[in-house]
Amino acid sequence: MSITVIDGKRFAxxxxxxxxxLSKNAKYVDSLNVFPVPDGDTGTNMNLSIQSGAREVRxxxxxxxxxxxxxxxxxxxxxxxxxxxVILSQLFRGFSKSIEDKETIGTIxxxxxxxxxxxxAYKAVMRPVEGTILTVAKDAANKAEEVASQTNDMTVxxxxxxxxxKASLKRTPDLLPVLKEVGVVDSGGQGLVFVYEGFLxxxxxxxxxxxxxxxxxxxxxxxxxxxxxxxxxxDTEDIEFGYCTEFMVKLQPEKLKSNxxxxxxxxxxxxxxxxxxxxxxxxxxxxxxxxxxxxxxVLTFGQKYGELINLKIENMRQQHTxxxxxxxxxxxxxxxxxxxxxxxxxxVAMGSGIRDLFQSIGAHVVxxxxxxxxxxxxxxxxxxxxxxxxxxxxxxxxxxxxLAAEQARDVSKQEVIVIPTKNVPQGVAAMLAFNPNVEVExxxxxxxxxxxxxxxxxxxxxxxxxxIDGLTIEKDDFMGIQDGEIVVSDKNIAVASKKLLEKxxxxxxxxxxxxxxxxxxxxxxxxxxxxxxxxxxxxxxxxHDGKQPLYHFIFSVE
Amino acid sequence: xxxxxxxxxxxxxxxxDTIAQICGGATVDSYGxxxxxxxxxxxxxxxxxxRKENYSRGVIVRKEEDQIHIDLYIIVGYGTxxxxxxxxxxxxxxxxxxxxxxxxxxxxxxxxxxxxxxxx
Numbered sequence: 001m002s003i004t005v006i007d008g009k010r011f012a013x014x015x016x017x018x019x020x021x022l023s024k025n026a027k028y029v030d031s032l033n034v035f036p037v038p039d040g041d042t043g044t045n046m047n048l049s050i051q052s053g054a055r056e057v058r059x060x061x062x063x064x065x066x067x068x069x070x071x072x073x074x075x076x077x078x079x080x081x082x083x084x085x086v087i088l089s090q091l092f093r094g095f096s097k098s099i100e101d102k103e104t105i106g107t108i109x110x111x112x113x114x115x116x117x118x119x120x121a122y123k124a125v126m127r128p129v130e131g132t133i134l135t136v137a138k139d140a141a142n143k144a145e146e147v148a149s150q151t152n153d154m155t156v157x158x159x160x161x162x163x164x165x166k167a168s169l170k171r172t173p174d175l176l177p178v179l180k181e182v183g184v185v186d187s188g189g190q191g192l193v194f195v196y197e198g199f200l201x202x203x204x205x206x207x208x209x210x211x212x213x214x215x216x217x218x219x220x221x222x223x224x225x226x227x228x229x230x231x232x233x234x235d236t237e238d239i240e241f242g243y244c245t246e247f248m249v250k251l252q253p254e255k256l257k258s259n260x261x262x263x264x265x266x267x268x269x270x271x272x273x274x275x276x277x278x279x280x281x282x283x284x285x286x287x288x289x290x291x292x293x294x295x296x297x298v299l300t301f302g303q304k305y306g307e308l309i310n311l312k313i314e315n316m317r318q319q320h321t322x323x324x325x326x327x328x329x330x331x332x333x334x335x336x337x338x339x340x341x342x343x344x345x346x347x348v349a350m351g352s353g354i355r356d357l358f359q360s361i362g363a364h365v366v367x368x369x370x371x372x373x374x375x376x377x378x379x380x381x382x383x384x385x386x387x388x389x390x391x392x393x394x395x396x397x398x399x400x401x402x403l404a405a406e407q408a409r410d411v412s413k414q415e416v417i418v419i420p421t422k423n424v425p426q427g428v429a430a431m432l433a434f435n436p437n438v439e440v441e442x443x444x445x446x447x448x449x450x451x452x453x454x455x456x457x458x459x460x461x462x463x464x465x466x467x468i469d470g471l472t473i474e475k476d477d478f479m480g481i482q483d484g485e486i487v488v489s490d491k492n493i494a495v496a497s498k499k500l501l502e503k504x505x506x507x508x509x510x511x512x513x514x515x516x517x518x519x520x521x522x523x524x525x526x527x528x529x530x531x532x533x534x535x536x537x538x539x540x541x542x543x544h545d546g547k548q549p550l551y552h553f554i555f556s557v558e
Numbered sequence: 559x560x561x562x563x564x565x566x567x568x569x570x571x572x573x574x575d576t577i578a579q580i581c582g583g584a585t586v587d588s589y590g591x592x593x594x595x596x597x598x599x600x601x602x603x604x605x606x607x608x609r610k611e612n613y614s615r616g617v618i619v620r621k622e623e624d625q626i627h628i629d630l631y632i633i634v635g636y637g638t639x640x641x642x643x644x645x646x647x648x649x650x651x652x653x654x655x656x657x658x659x660x661x662x663x664x665x666x667x668x669x670x671x672x673x674x675x676x677x678x
Contacts, residue, residue: 036587036646037653080639083589083646090590093637124635126586126593264649 002153003203007104008068010202012061015072018198019054023047025194032187035132035178036083039264042187044280045082049089050195052079055378058411064103069096084188087121087133091192094120107157111148114141114161131176133188139168140196158200165193241274241291244314245298248373249286252306259304261286266305273298291316310373310549343436343443344387344414347395347427348375351548354424354515361431364389374400380408384416391415391440393447397427399484415440419447422484424515424546425456425556455509457482457500457555459493459517478552493520497528497553504557505536512539515546515554528553561619561626561661572659574619577628582613584654585630590643595631595671616671625664632668636675644668 006014022029022043029043056075057068073096076089094117099105105113118141121134128134143164147157172186173179179186251261266286267279274292281287286305292298295313302308347363349355350373355366365383369375375383380401384392392414396405399422409416417440421427433450434443458481462473473479473489480488480500487503490496505512512532516525525543532541546554561577563570582594594616618629628651634643648666655661 037649039649077637077639080642082642086590086638086642086646090635090638120637124592124638125589126591129587 003155004152005104005106006065006110006154008063008065009061011065011068012057014199014202015050015054015057015068016198017202018195019047019050021198021201022050022191022194029187029191029194032184032190034182034184035176035186036129041082041264042084043191045085046088046188046191048081049076049079049085052076053089053092055079065105066096066100066102069099072096084133084191087188088192088195090121090124091117091137094118107148107152107154110154110157111141111144114144117141129176131172131174131179132186133192135172135175136165136168136186136189136192140165140192155200155203158196158203162193162196162200165189165196169193241276241293242315242317243292243295244276244289244316245274245292245295245312246287246289247299247302247311248309249288249302249305250307250309251284251286255304255306261305270298270301273301341389342391343434344384344389344392345395345431345434346380346383346387346392347431348380348397348401349424349427349548350550351518351546353545353547357428357515357544357546358431361428362434363395363431369398369401374398374404377404377407377411380405381412384408384412384414387414389414391417393434393443394418395421395427395430397421397424417444419444419451421451423456423458424548424554425454425513426451428513428556429454429558453558455483455504455557457504457553457557458551459497459500459553459555460551462489493552494524494527497524497555498531501528501532501555501557502535504555505532505539509536509539509557511542511558512536513542513544513556513558515544515548515551515556517552517554518547518549520552524552561621561659563660572661575614577619577655577659577661578614578617580654580658581617581619581628581630581651584651585617585632585647588643588647588650590634590638591632591647592635592674593633595633597629597631597669626661627665627667628663629667629669631671633672633674634670636673640670640673644670 003010026043026047029046030040031043033040033042053072053075056071056078060068060071062068069092073089073093076085076092080086080089095113097120098113098116099109102109114137118134118138121137122128125134140161144157144161147160151157169185169189172189173184176186261281263279263281263286266281267277270279270288270290271277273294274290276289276291278289279286286302288298288302290298299308299311344365345363346365346367347358348367348369349358350369355368358366364387367375367379367383369379380394384394392412394405394408394416396402396418402418402420402422405418409418419430421430430447430451433446435446459478460481462475462477462479464475466473468486471486471489473486474491477489477491478493478496479486480496480503482500482504488496488499490499501512514525514528529541529543532539548554560574561572563572585591585594594613596612596615597618598615616631618631620627620629630647630651632644632647634640647668651666652663655663
């Protein structure tokens with residue numbers, strides 16, 4: 001069956017395929033990058049640009065192709081990064097302009113739009129350099145025009161466009177001497193070919209290798225970097241940089257005044273601390289992953305630009321030794337088959353202990369996140385897609401994430417049910433109430449009921465002086481928060497904890513669960529357990545090592 | 559004023575004009591830039607895009623206490639992301655200067671003097 005007409009919905013799908021395919025191959029595109037400046041970031045830049053375009057499209061999917069095109073152009077412009085990213089945004093700006101009034105388009109319109117995109121892109125430059133993405137786009141558009149007059153089959157047209165784009169890409173070294181010298185094809189051109197290949201794959205329903213892969217995340221990049229390290233470091237003693245350090249810098253304008261932030265400069269500067277370096281940034285946050293021998297200095301460096309959040313430092317020598325030992329003792333286990341289940345459970349947690357806790361009670365996917373680092377809608381959608389299930393329950397465990405989870409529900413293909421849990425204890429309670437043998441509605445009701453029965457409290461410290469809910473709080477005081485409201489504050493953490501527990505526990509209470517944060521000491525835990533046992537002899541106490549940051553304790557009382 | 563590089567054989571002097579030409583060349587090679595503009599558009603009465611011979615009007619090389627600053631006056635194409643285009647120019651200029659004359663400027667400032675709107 002041939003496709004002769006494309007509407008907004010199909011075009012949106014084409015964009016997603018193109019974006020995904022480029023994303024999957026971004027690293028390869030990076031490796032080709034020698035022109036105009038050999039800094040190896042073309043793939044990353046193009047990927048970030050088109051992902052921004054795709055995101056905008058995803059939020060405004062509709063049948064009118066002109067409007068979808070406009071969303072794409074807007075998203076691309078907003079997210080344009082690097083030379084090739086800007087060119088890409090221009091190509092599709094022209095493309096979209098050409099189809100803006102059209103409800104649907106056919107081969108002739110499509111070819112015309114490609115052509116118009118190329119014209120727009122060429123206009124924005126004084127001296128177009130041939131042998132780049134511009135040339136590839138131009139050749140492909142010319143071919144499209146030629147073919148469009150002979151066929152009305154979009155698939156045939158796109159096939160020819162891809163073929164010509166590839167041929168043109170092969171010719172780029174003949175046009176641009178620097179490419180020939182290094183022996184590569186143009187990176188931007190290659191990026192565009194990947195986008196077109198994605199378009200084609202959508203049209204003929206073909207499976208491109210890895211087309212379903214989600215957008216390259218920091219995690220994946222980190223994994224690749226780690227993998228590289230594993231290959232090179234065979235002996236524990238050979239590990240030159242012993243600490244795997246990951247953190248985010250939340251850029252602060254006042255600090256940027258004296259230290260303007262520039263991603264490349266930052267990458268250069270920080271590279272002297274170690275290897276396996278990854279730096280990803282947007283306007284607000286810089287994510288850094290580095291293997292270093294002096295993690296402290298790396299952090300100090302990062303701090304020059306803003307506040308550090310979500311830090312993680314691991315001793316790789318120790319890890320390596322324990323991996324070696326494990327490999328000696330445990331035989332390799334077969335990967336269990338991912339079989340489709342009826343229900344999937346997705347939850348959000350902060351801290352490895354809480355993650356383990358959730359996994360132990362049946363969560364399929366645990367998204368890292370919580371206060372100060374809310375996962376995006378996209379993170380949640382990705383997590384949902386990882387669940388091999390038709391129906392997925394999502395537990396946001398944070399007031400601020402509920403909305404994102406609801407958005408994820410709207411865009412996800414699977415049936416998604418959001419249980420609006422506002423904190424970890426509620427999430428745990430709701431998840432424990434889950435029964436795989438009953439219908440969705442019934443599950444939902446019992447889970448929400450269970451969630452409402454839990455009283456939750458948290459102990460954290462104040463970051464500044466404030467007055468709230470009739471309490472005067474000084475910086476570094478410990479605050480007890482009960483169900484979102486600050487109820488106690490004290491200089492002493494033990495006192496604050498006890499006061500909070502006094503408010504939470506009443507005669508109907510049966511179980512108190514304590515999630516110990518990464519900043520809380522064992523003695524303190526013992527002291528609190530003792531306090532509960534002395535004062536409330538009927539109550540059972542359970543302690544878990546939640547390892548959550550920021551919150552010294554999370555209490556739940558049932 | 560010129561840039562002096564000392565080698566063991568003697569001195570290399572590179573005139574400001576040369577640097578301006580290199581910067582200008584690198585700038586117009588960048589995507590999104592439709593041309594160099596004059597620093598003093600009103601005074602010079604040149605509102606048009608500068609020709610190759612006049613790049614130095616749009617490229618100012620300043621030397622302050624051993625630090626080299628470069629100011630570039632450019633016109634960009636309508637509909638491009640100006641911050642990104644400017645950033646690309648900075649990178650390209652820095653790279654070219656380093657490659658060609660081994661000069662590391664301390665700052666490269668971009669002044670966007672205009673946008674060229676092309677109506678189709």
